[in-house]
Amino acid sequence: AGLQIGNHSWDHPHLVNMSSSEIQSQLSRTQTAIQNTAGVTPQLFRPPYGETNGTLKQIEQQLGLTEIIWDVDSNDWNNASSSAIRQAASRLTNGQIILMHDWPSATVQALPGILQDLQSRNLCAGHISPSTGRAVAPSGSSTGG
Incomplete structure (x- = not known):
């Protein structure tokens, strides 16, 4: 299976402090850019900072987006060590989502241990x-996923 591409806003603002038209612009502009670049239209949206409200949810629905919020925060964005990131991931249970980013080196270093622990x-x-907006096992997986 391929990677999923989701919408995370155009420039990572606090959307809950914006007007409806500003939110619409943030999400629509990103949808269009991803469609034009990757040839797919995102179905998933994770609001910056995990902040959401009724206005944002209404616009997400209009754009066919399912909102994704995490269950466990790795705190990798806040300079957590690879050990702390692995510890956070050890709290995951079936179907849960962890917030992680691809830019901290500690996150990359933590991945082998996280995958080993999950297995x-x-x-x-x-x-x-x-x-559903929830984590599911890949098709054909023999694990609890």
């Missing part, structure tokens, strides 16, 4: 279901 607990890295 030892009969869990796996999965993908996000656009219909």
Whole structure:
């Protein structure tokens, strides 16, 4: 299976402090850019900072987006060590989502240990279901995912 591409806003603002038209612009502009670049229209949206409200949810719905919020924060964005990131990931249970980023080196260093821990607990890295917004095991997986 391929990677999922989601919308995360145009420039990572605090959307809950913006007008409806500003939110619409942030999300629509990003949808268009991804469609034009990757040839796919995102179905998933994770609001910056995990901040959401009724206005944002209404616009997401209009654009066919499912909102994704994490269950566990790795704190990698706040200079957490690879050990602290692995510890955060060890709290994951079946179907949960962890907030992680691809730019901290500690996150990259933590991944092998995280994957090993998940496997030892009969869990796996999965993908996000656009219909439910929850983590699910990849098709054909034999783990609890």
